[in-house]
Amino acid sequence: MSRWTAFAAGLVLLASHWTAYEHGRSVELAKAGQQSAHRDSGDRLAEVIGERAARVEEHRSADAQHEARVKGYEERKAADAGAADADASGQRLRSDAAQFVATVGCPGTDTAAVARGETATRAAMVLSDLLTRADARAGELAKAYDQARIAAQQCEREYDALNNR
Numbered sequence: 001m002s003r004w005t006a007f008a009a010g011l012v013l014l015a016s017h018w019t020a021y022e023h024g025r026s027v028e029l030a031k032a033g034q035q036s037a038h039r040d041s042g043d044r045l046a047e048v049i050g051e052r053a054a055r056v057e058e059h060r061s062a063d064a065q066h067e068a069r070v071k072g073y074e075e076r077k078a079a080d081a082g083a084a085d086a087d088a089s090g091q092r093l094r095s096d097a098a099q100f101v102a103t104v105g106c107p108g109t110d111t112a113a114v115a116r117g118e119t120a121t122r123a124a125m126v127l128s129d130l131l132t133r134a135d136a137r138a139g140e141l142a143k144a145y146d147q148a149r150i151a152a153q154q155c156e157r158e159y160d161a162l163n164n165r
Contacts, residue, residue, distance in 0.1 A: 072157075097131050
């Protein structure tokens, strides 16, 4: 029986080592699983925080862009009102110029005075026409400048809003 005893003792020894090995392995796997779960939860928390920060930044940016658009709209409305006032003033100026042309003529019997009156009337008509065209062109340029300036300022405000300035 000594042989069987030695064999049984060897089997018991082998089984105990195998059990100890398996226990150690399961402990290590459990620790690795815990570490992985801890790391994954930390990653998920960082991801959630990052997403929340990104959403906050998106809302801030969208609000700033909306504010820039509203300000641009108000500036365009004010510029349009100013242009309407300028058009009315230009119309009064053209009317005054037309009245001036009408009153420049000098009726009379002196042919030299009549000739000077006709020359003055033609000159006044030319000047009135020049004034009318110059005023109309100045109005067009002022409107275009106002629109370009307002659009550029709105674009700058929206760009600054996107870049968090």
